[in-house]
Amino acid sequence: METFLMFVKAFLVGGGICLVGQIIINYTHLTNGKILVLFLIAGAILEGFGLYSKLIDFAGAGASVPISGFGCALVKGAVKAAKQDGVYGALTGGLAACATGISIAIVSGYLVSVLFKPRTKKK
Amino acid sequence: MAQYEITKDNYKEYVFEKMPKSSHWKNMFWAFVVGGTICVIGQAFIELYSIWFNSQDASVLASGTLVFIAAMLTGFGVYDNIGRFAGAGSTIPITGFSNAVVSPALEFRAEGYVYGVGAKMFLVAGPVIVNGVTISVVVALLTLLFGG
Numbered sequence: 001m002e003t004f005l006m007f008v009k010a011f012l013v014g015g016g017i018c019l020v021g022q023i024i025i026n027y028t029h030l031t032n033g034k035i036l037v038l039f040l041i042a043g044a045i046l047e048g049f050g051l052y053s054k055l056i057d058f059a060g061a062g063a064s065v066p067i068s069g070f071g072c073a074l075v076k077g078a079v080k081a082a083k084q085d086g087v088y089g090a091l092t093g094g095l096a097a098c099a100t101g102i103s104i105a106i107v108s109g110y111l112v113s114v115l116f117k118p119r120t121k122k123k
Numbered sequence: 124m125a126q127y128e129i130t131k132d133n134y135k136e137y138v139f140e141k142m143p144k145s146s147h148w149k150n151m152f153w154a155f156v157v158g159g160t161i162c163v164i165g166q167a168f169i170e171l172y173s174i175w176f177n178s179q180d181a182s183v184l185a186s187g188t189l190v191f192i193a194a195m196l197t198g199f200g201v202y203d204n205i206g207r208f209a210g211a212g213s214t215i216p217i218t219g220f221s222n223a224v225v226s227p228a229l230e231f232r233a234e235g236y237v238y239g240v241g242a243k244m245f246l247v248a249g250p251v252i253v254n255g256v257t258i259s260v261v262v263a264l265l266t267l268l269f270g271g
Contacts, residue, residue: 003170010166011159014216018158019151021211026147032214032223033247037254039215044255048262056182061165064182065189066158066215067251073183074255078263090267094259101217104187105224105248108194113228113240116198 006060013055013062036067043068047075073097150210157205157212165189165216186217193218197225223247 021035030038043066046052052072055063063069077097081089095102129137168185169178176184196202202222206213213219224244231243245252 006170007163007166010162014162014165015155015159015212018212018215019155021158021215022151022154025211026150032219033250035211035214036220036223036247037250040251040255041258044258044262048265059162061169061182061185062159062162065162065165065186065217067217067220068215069186070217070220070251071255071258074259075262078259079266082263082267086267087264090260090263093263094256098255100183100187101190102248102252104190105194105221106244108191108221109225109228109244110240112194112198112225113232116229118229118232 009059010062010065013059014065015062017063017066017068039066039068040071043071044075045071047072048079070098070101073101153208154210154212157209158216159212161189161212161216161218189216189218190221193221194225197222198229202226220248220251223251 017039021039024030024038025035043052046055046068052063052068053076056069056072064073074094074097078090078094081093081096083089085092165185168188169181172181172184193202196205202213202218203226206219206222213222224247227243227246228240231239233239234243
């Protein structure tokens with residue numbers, strides 16, 4: 001039951017974050033790249049105040065899968081390492097926390113561009 | 124038909140006017156449903172990985188799995204089809220980041236593996252990582268200064 005509730009919360013919060021993004025796109029016509037950066041920064045700043053982690057505790061993947069969760073992970077990693085190792089930690093912690101995601105994206109991007117043929121987009 | 128005087132200032136307005144209008148409500152509905160569904164799939168992977176890993180690692184691996192799946196779907200040309208009706212629902216989840224990495228890498232392969240794949244891969248990922256890393260270092264230094 002608890003697991004099921006977690007899925008419901010993930011759907012509602014994750015869908016809600018995307019809904020906010022879609023409303024912003026509808027009214028401002030921002031491009032995808034700018035939307036990604038906007039939500040990344042929003043997640044990072046919220047985590048600066050320790051708020052975004054609480055949302056992740058509540059909604060699981062609903063908060064960690066959107067790009068704002070990526071921003072949160074960067075800040076969380078950097079702050080945690082800074083508390084341990086000072087300035088050195090502040091410089092390494094963020095990227096270290098996100099290294100898995102970035103590496104998988106780069107390697108699979110390379111793999112796909114080797115394996116697949118570019119296709120013309122359908123109009 | 125009235126002749127438009129296109130200047131630098133009103134060009135954007137002119138483009139908006141000519142763009143095909145799609146229903147805002149329909150856009151928002153699909154963004155919510157597709158975005159929510161991607162997060163539910165992510166949650167399913169978290170539950171699965173929690174069997175073997177602690178919750179922190181399970182969450183990171185679940186996102187990684189979504190990134191890999193989205194990369195493959197981009198290769199098959201499926202992800203861009205989802206994106207056409209899901210809008211932000213397919214852009215904002217980490218899968219949209221993956222799509223933004225893989226899509227230009229694939230598209231510019233003809234320009235070679237150095238200046239094509241290697242450079243164009245960071246067309247969108249670059250701004251995301253640059254902004255993310257900068258803000259994380261700034262926040263961490265502020266925390267050190269003010270003892271957060």
